[in-house]
Amino acid sequence: MKAIFPLTKVAVLLITLLVCCLTHLTAEELKQVKIANGEWQPYTSSKMKNYGVVTHIVTEAFKLEGVKAVYDWLPWKRAYQSVVDGSLDASPGWIQTEKRMADVYYSDPIFENKLVFFHLKNLSFNWSKFTDLGSMKIGATLGYNYGTEFQEAEANKIIDVVRVKKDEQNYKLILNNRVQLFPISLDAGYYQMRKYLKPDQADLITHHPKAIAETRLYRLIVSKKNPHANIIIIKFNKGLHQLKTLGLYDQYIAELRGGGY
Structure with missing residues (x-):
């Protein structure tokens, strides 16, 4: 009977070592990652060169580590859930929040998103807080959240906001002087102008350097x-x-x- 306990300990040790070895081998042999992606031009899109800049960065980063990134294109809500439930391995382009941290791990930031006001080049103005914007009309898109301060200023009528269905409508409103400002991320704004406006129209619009909200960092989730x-x-x-x-x-x-994607 005394010999049973030493044998049991040896067996447990062997099983533990075997599990560790298998885990190590599995990790070393990781050659493919299945990624849930969604449409968010110009950052990620199944219709763009290299699937957009963020997807390109993700693909090449994994490739440098010997891992192939394979993409499944889904609505963003389903993309997140497919990662959480384990049907897919990862998804790019997510802001770190306390709620999500209960479900996922985050990578280092893939890119930062700076939200700014776009406006006509002949409109000269400076601002440090929303009360400085005076009587200027601001075009915005239905369903979009432009940061806590903007949302509160809009709700409290500190700023005059006109909401429309699609981003591209706001550029036309600027060109027709029906609104003076339009908040959107720096890269998305210039991408959309190249896509929706004629070159001579796009050349009339620029952006104000001051960020509207805190710069957002987007990461890969697992x-x-x-x-x-x-x-x-x-x-x-x-x-x-x-x-x-x-x-x-x-x-x-x-x-x-430069419009490369």
Whole structure:
């Protein structure tokens, strides 16, 4: 009877070592990541070159670590849920929130999104708070959240906001002087102008350098239930760091701002 206990301990030790080895091998053999992606031009889109700049960054970061990124295109709500429930491994372009942190791990930031006012070049103004905007009309898009301060200023009638169905309508409103300002992310604004306006029209519009809201950092998410979550995040972060060191990250951002996607 005394011999049973030493044998049991040895068996437990062997099983533990076997599990550790298998886990290590699985992590080292990670060659593919299934990613839930969605439409958010110019950052991610199944219709764009390299699927948009963010997707391009994600693909190349994983590739530098020997991992192939495979994409499944879904509405964003389903994309998030597919990661949480484990049917897909990861998804790019998410802001870190306390609520989501209960479900997912976050990578290092993939890109930052600066929200600014677009306006006619011949409109000269400066502002530090929303009360400085006076009687200027602001075009905005239905359903969009432009940050806590903007939303509160709109709700309290501190700013005069006109909401329309689609972003592209706001550029026409600016050109026709029906609104003076339109809030949108810096890169998305210039991308949309190239897409929806004639070159001579787009040349009439610029942006104010002051950010409307705190710059948002967008990251890759992986479910905490995913058995390979840590290795996926580690590999992606390492690849992203290499991408920046090699100068490729800056190259992709420059291509985005030059209309390359």
